[in-house]
Amino acid sequence: MTATTSKAPVAGGAPPRLAALRQFARDFAGRRAAMAGLAILVALIILALAAPLFIHASDLDVVNAPGQPLSPPSARFWLGTDYAGRSIVPLLIWGTRPSLAIALIATALTMIVGSIIGLLAGHYGGISSRVLMAITDWFIALPTLPLAIALAAVLGQGDASITIAIAVTSWPGTARLIRAQTLAVEARPFIERAKALGARDSQLVGRHVLPNVMPFVLVSATLTVSGAIISEVTLEFLGLGNPTEVSWGAMINQAFFQGAVTRGAWWYILPPGIAIVIVALAFTMMGRAVENILNPRMARRP
Amino acid sequence: MSSASAPLSAQSLSALEAPPSGGASGARDFAHYLGTKLAAALISFVMLLVVGFIIFSLMPSNPVEALTRGRPTSAKQLAFLTKELGLNQPIWERFWHYVANTLQGHLGYSFQFEQPVSTLIAQRLWPTILLMGSATIVSVLLGMQLGIHSGWRPGSLLDRISTGSAITLWSVPTFWLGIILLVFGSEGFGPIPPLFPAGGMSTPGTVGGFAPAHILDVARHLVLPCLTLVLVVFAQYQMVMRSSMIDEAGNPYLLTARAKGLRDAEVRRRHVVPNAMLPSVTLIFLQVGTLISGTITVETVFSWPGLGYLTYQALEIPDLQLLEGTFIIFSGSVIVCNLLADLLYRALDPRVRRT
Numbered sequence: 001m002t003a004t005t006s007k008a009p010v011a012g013g014a015p016p017r018l019a020a021l022r023q024f025a026r027d028f029a030g031r032r033a034a035m036a037g038l039a040i041l042v043a044l045i046i047l048a049l050a051a052p053l054f055i056h057a058s059d060l061d062v063v064n065a066p067g068q069p070l071s072p073p074s075a076r077f078w079l080g081t082d083y084a085g086r087s088i089v090p091l092l093i094w095g096t097r098p099s100l101a102i103a104l105i106a107t108a109l110t111m112i113v114g115s116i117i118g119l120l121a122g123h124y125g126g127i128s129s130r131v132l133m134a135i136t137d138w139f140i141a142l143p144t145l146p147l148a149i150a151l152a153a154v155l156g157q158g159d160a161s162i163t164i165a166i167a168v169t170s171w172p173g174t175a176r177l178i179r180a181q182t183l184a185v186e187a188r189p190f191i192e193r194a195k196a197l198g199a200r201d202s203q204l205v206g207r208h209v210l211p212n213v214m215p216f217v218l219v220s221a222t223l224t225v226s227g228a229i230i231s232e233v234t235l236e237f238l239g240l241g242n243p244t245e246v247s248w249g250a251m252i253n254q255a256f257f258q259g260a261v262t263r264g265a266w267w268y269i270l271p272p273g274i275a276i277v278i279v280a281l282a283f284t285m286m287g288r289a290v291e292n293i294l295n296p297r298m299a300r301r302p
Numbered sequence: 303m304s305s306a307s308a309p310l311s312a313q314s315l316s317a318l319e320a321p322p323s324g325g326a327s328g329a330r331d332f333a334h335y336l337g338t339k340l341a342a343a344l345i346s347f348v349m350l351l352v353v354g355f356i357i358f359s360l361m362p363s364n365p366v367e368a369l370t371r372g373r374p375t376s377a378k379q380l381a382f383l384t385k386e387l388g389l390n391q392p393i394w395e396r397f398w399h400y401v402a403n404t405l406q407g408h409l410g411y412s413f414q415f416e417q418p419v420s421t422l423i424a425q426r427l428w429p430t431i432l433l434m435g436s437a438t439i440v441s442v443l444l445g446m447q448l449g450i451h452s453g454w455r456p457g458s459l460l461d462r463i464s465t466g467s468a469i470t471l472w473s474v475p476t477f478w479l480g481i482i483l484l485v486f487g488s489e490g491f492g493p494i495p496p497l498f499p500a501g502g503m504s505t506p507g508t509v510g511g512f513a514p515a516h517i518l519d520v521a522r523h524l525v526l527p528c529l530t531l532v533l534v535v536f537a538q539y540q541m542v543m544r545s546s547m548i549d550e551a552g553n554p555y556l557l558t559a560r561a562k563g564l565r566d567a568e569v570r571r572r573h574v575v576p577n578a579m580l581p582s583v584t585l586i587f588l589q590v591g592t593l594i595s596g597t598i599t600v601e602t603v604f605s606w607p608g609l610g611y612l613t614y615q616a617l618e619i620p621d622l623q624l625l626e627g628t629f630i631i632f633s634g635s636v637i638v639c640n641l642l643a644d645l646l647y648r649a650l651d652p653r654v655r656r657t
Binding site for chain 1: 345346349350353354357358361362469470472473474475476477478481482484485488489500590591592594595598599602603613614617618620622625626628629632633636637640
């Protein structure tokens with residue numbers, strides 16, 4: 001019994017959908033990896049939102065930093081100091097904010113673009129749909145990083161250009177998935193009934209197809225976020241991020257290019273990377289769980 | 303991941319369902335197949351040129367200013383460049399010039415290096431091929447071995463460890479992994495002495511060429527960047543090999559092989575592995591895209607003088623014509639590799655030939 005199969009094809013009928021949602025929540029709560037991922041994320045989001053309460057601008061200021069540059073962990077600086085002598089701990093916590101925000105916004109953009117193209121290509125057949133899918137396949141085949149670098153470089157340093165570059169390179173996977181699900185939903189008899197009753201395209205897509213493909217948008221979103229975080233920190237490491245901002249990618253960039261390697265300053269290099277891996281893993285664990293719940297055939301394959 | 307393996311399995315499925323056709327039409331079939339694939343690759347390349355043109359020629363508000371950033375330029379030079387680049391011409395004419403230039407290998411001029419982009423790319427091509435090639439060989443050997451053993455006994459300790467580490471390595475940013483290896487490999491850690499050089503491709507001041515000492519020196523410089531790329535890529539081979547081993551292990555011919563008295567290891571080596579290898583072999587070409595993304599950051603971390611490091615050097619300024627050149631080369635080589643993967647799959651799998 002899954003969310004999709006238990007869902008009765010009643011348009012706009014809240015109770016069956018609510019029941020399906022409850023069932024989904026029960027399934028999700030029953031999975032250790034999924035709950036661990038969720039717990040990590042909730043903790044990090046609370047930390048990110050609460051950061052301004054206990055981190056002051058002076059903690060992040062390069063000028064008048066309290067410590068010696070690149071000094072190892074001590075009682076005063078738990079994770080040592082960075083190239084300017086700032087304590088690593090507040091930098092690490094503050095870095096959660098832009099890192100999560102960019103990844104989530106880029107994922108939202110990816111979902112919007114990917115879903116619209118997937119729905120259009122799935123709902124309207126014919127030449128235009130084939131052209132759309134050919135473009136999608138072309139983007140899938142191309143290596144993502146050179147394209148993202150090219151876009152971000154032309155748009156100029158900054159969070160907005162990184163976000164756009166990630167969205168432009170990651171929508172095709174979502175578009176493909178949503179198109180396939182749209183085709184599957186539209187092959188079901190209730191769509192034929194709706195058509196016979198005279199539903200317009202917008203009604204078909206908006207009231208019947210979209211609610212039924214939404215779970216797959218969710219799957220795609222959770223799996224996209226971890227990729228988006230990796231792309232984001234990669235672009236920031238290459239120097240395409242906002243140069244004045246404290247983010248995990250920028251921290252590794254500064255560590256690498258300001259001599260942390262020759263100094264052997266592992267306390268500067270390890271923490272932001274570990275934070276990235278934890279967030280990416282948390283989203284991957286949740287995404288795989290959601291995928292398994294919605295598509296039990298996948299569960300047998302690891 | 304799914305994009306790499308999905309078309310292949312779909313292909314082989316349809317091949318199984320297709321009725322066998324006569325051998326006489328084989329050559330014509332092949333010509334048709336080749337023609338379709340070549341046409342698709344050509345269309346992809348045209349699309350690449352269009353996207354490259356949009357990004358690098360239409361999106362920058364003032365291409366001349368973007369080009370000459372990092373270098374003092376006089377007003378006369380700016381006017382000359384505007385004319386030279388044809389910025390006062392209509393878009394279609396500019397696109398046409400752009401296509402003609404790119405096809406002739408004129409990829410523009412790097413003001414940062416004071417050299418034509420195509421010359422720079424030719425210089426930096428071989429280090430990248432050396433790095434990507436050695437990483438491919440090592441990760442194919444490692445990934446296939448792990449995949450064979452974990453797929454033969456799914457759920458075993460080896461399977462759980464190798465699958466778990468593959469998924470974890472998935473979530474690790476390549477450049478960060480490279481920096482960690484660089485810190486511990488070139489600076490030493492605790493009792494471990496520094497074993498490897500900190501970057502570059504050879505020790506400065508040594509004689510180049512094919513002298514044994516030089517080859518050894520380059521090999522020593524190659525270890526860490528190659529290892530970083532391997533850690534990122536091998537998991538793909540492992541997962542694909544693992545799942546095709548599991549698929550293959552359900553076949554009845556294994557029963558025959560065992561019935562005639564072959565030992566388990568021999569059944570695996572002589573019957574299952576050769577059949578399960580197909581998807582992994584074509585994956586080599588489909589992986590080039592992943593490798594390229596990896597090589598940009600790995601070469602940056604290790605100052606490896608290849609196309610990836612060149613991309614980073616172009617980014618610093620930013621030197622847009624150089625960036626455009628590497629973008630076209632990277633993406634174009636992926637299109638070529640996808641074509642090669644299609645052709646190789648057909649050559650290796652007789653079932654596909656009948657479609």
